Amino acid sequence: MKKTALIIGLTLVFLALIDLSVHAVLRHAEASGRLGSLVAFFEYGRSVPGKLARWQDNPTLRGNLFDVSWRSAILDESVSKFADGSADNSPTIRSYGMSFVNNIIKRAVEKRPGLISDSHAGPGAPPNFTYALFQDDRQNRRPGDIVVLGILSSSVPAMAALSNRTWVFEQPAPFTYPVYWPEGEGLRRVEPLINSADAQRALSDNPTLQAAWRDQLASEDLFHAYSTFGGRALDASPFLRLVRRSVGTSHVAKTEAEILAGTHYPYDTVLRRMVSEFARTAREEDQIPIVMLIQSRDPRDADILAITRPVLEAENIAYLATAEHFDPRDASGFLPDGHYRPRVDDLFADRFLDLIP
Amino acid sequence: MLFTEPKFWAFFAVVSLAYVILPHRVQNRMLLVASYVFYGAWDWRFLSLIMLSTVVDYLIGLRMHSTVQETRRRWLLFVSLAVNLGMLAVFKYLGFFVNSFQNMLAGFGYVADPFTLSIILPVGISFYTFQTLSYTIDIYRRELKPVRDFLDFALFVAFFPQLVAGPIERARNLLPNITAPRVLSWESAGRGVVLCLIGLIKKVVIADGLAPSVDAIYASPGPTRLDVIFATWLFAIQIYCDFSGYTDIARGVAKMLGFRLMRNFAQPYFAADPQEFWRRWHISLSTWLRDYLYISLGGNRGGHWKTYRNLMATMTLGGLWHGAAWNFVAWGLYQGGLLAFHRAFVGPHRRVGEGARRSALGWVLRIVAIVLFFQVVSYGWLLFRASSFGQIVDFTRRIFYGPPGLTIPEPPFPALVGLGFLLIWDLCIELSGNVKFYASWHPIIRAGLYAGMIYLLAFGATTQTSAFIYFQF
Structure with missing residues (x-):
């Protein structure tokens, strides 16, 4: 017993020593700008409020996503771009999507130089983000424009989230978006209390709003959890950050699986209604709606073509479903970061050009 | 309840705390309840299969031991084999064979009734049926005495650490651990x-x-x-x-x-080489197959060709043990072929x-x-x-x-x-x-x-x- 107690005690001492050494190495590496990916690896497990505070305090930090893709900023930019281009009445491709959609449209524009594009995107943006942008950007479109709504299969579970911060645990970009729920024949939009980077920055000065925002995340966002948001004091230890990373990613994966299993949130109904409403609105304004269905490589993703096909066919909505042109199980078509390779984007761009006049 | 999930470790912490304060007999009862809770967390309906296997093999073990007449003993062994392998056949292989038969008929141009059997595979069934079978076969071979305490035997069948994926324990190894008080040491x-x-x-x-x-x-x-x-x-x-x-x-x-x-x-x-590999890989299954199948088929006692036949049969069935699919059969044949090849060209002991x-x-x-x-x-x-x-x-x-x-x-x-x-x-x-x-x-x-x-x-x-x-x- 005495020897065992000694070994347990020594093990804990060694664990603390290793942790302190790792902490020192990471601090040194960060200060000297070395071992960037290793430093980032150990940062992944920091609590979400911890990451946001770090980004807020250090704007030049590598991988800082604090100011990325806030809808208010995108819409402000859209207004000014629209005003700048008001002299040119050429039809424009106005897309609401994410990097996958941007890549395809970029290739399409390169192939047909006369095309003009105006892209609005967020990293891994879920359909509720892209659809909300489409709704809010209404005044910045003209009749004759081609309007593209991007839907990314891997982001479908996040339709039950108010922000990337709750479901992209490792890189929780704080930008927000509404959650849509079926209501009657349409959709009810639940708006987040925080809608801009400035509002997020000012949150620490307003404890009432901070508490209300926390309550909203806890009640309206299915991904919000104590394991990812609580216990900020534990962030000091690299070891505990590693443990939290495991717990946090497992929580997100479990919630995604539950949502895709049909419990908690009717993502398929909402998705079909979004597509239908998107096409109806665009047509009412004499625009050409195109739905871009991006099936990413994870076989556990929702089959977004199968979900939306009934609406697309019944309402004769033009669409580009990547799965119809390239098998997402074919690993050769993907870059290590999960995006499609340029040659595959080329293929999609050709098919996209077939859809537009 | 996976070993990698926090809830398993919470479950184990509760079991361990109770375990250290209880006397030996009560420890066994508590472990049996814990084992059934552990298994029930997967699917409580299939607890009935474990219990059936437990009751049948417990009774057969006692009866076989007290019976002198060989024919009667053989019948008792047959009943144990029929119940355990029957459960395996129904829950693991029936769908596979029906579908294979349908496919074969389709190959000849006949379309069989398009019904598909959807039977849920009870987790761990291949492991605990083989474990209980080893108990009755050992008693039949007079290598083991039956256990008298039914609940001890039930714990031998359902002991939660190895219930769902082995090792496939032998009664002569695990039962003494159950029946005698255990020494806990730091x-x-x-x-x-x-x-x-x-x-x-x-x-x-x-x-x-x-x-x-x-x-x-x-x-x-x-x-x-x-x-x-x-x-x-x-x-x-x-x-x-x-x-x-x-x-x-x-x-x-x-x-x-x-x-x-x-x-x-x-x-x-x-x-x-393949022989060495099978002495190192899934040892509890390979020794089970050797002791209860290969040796029962005659082992290496009938000359070269019979030895090769026995090796191929044992490994093919070993492949099929893993799953009801043709690729497992192919894997078993491949392993059997490797063993036979090694035996033929290198020799069994080199x-x-x-x-x-x-x-x-x-x-x-x-x-x-x-x-x-x-x-x-x-x-x-x-x-x-x-x-x-x-x-x-x-x-x-x-x-x-x-x-x-x-x-x-x-x-x-x-x-x-x-x-x-x-x-x-x-x-x-x-x-x-x-x-x-x-x-x-x-x-x-x-x-x-x-x-x-x-x-x-x-x-x-x-x-x-x-x-x-x-x-x-």
């Missing part, structure tokens, strides 16, 4: 913790880390030659870490409770690189043989992992004529670090011939090792965990 508990740690590193850091790369290639419609080769190697590592990781945790958990479960893996990829420890050339020969035999074993895992017979043919063709390039998703860095650690760990066991090679080290060095292992586990436990591969068998 030292033994400490060894249990180390086993759990190494098992978790194997499963969570390595196997779960490599799984997405392997899955991507096996789901891909057009992998390259290098993709198939790398995916085959990685799957060989994944399945070893997944299954032996489970066994390590099972043995560690049992050890903390004072039980001694048999070793199921002995560094199998250091084998240089080792490749024999005397390796005596000369430098011996070492070189042995290492070359190990590396070459790893390729042979890995190809076997391709048969095992393939989702259809068509994929086996396609992937085999791609190994030789596949397009160039490498598109397999890169395994995560922690998985590679874990793999390096495991290689050193297994080398230490292999070279020292001692699974507890670290036990004699100075406490400070041991503590450093344990702290490093805990840190490595946290470092790598960031991938999404999945169920153990062998749970499906």
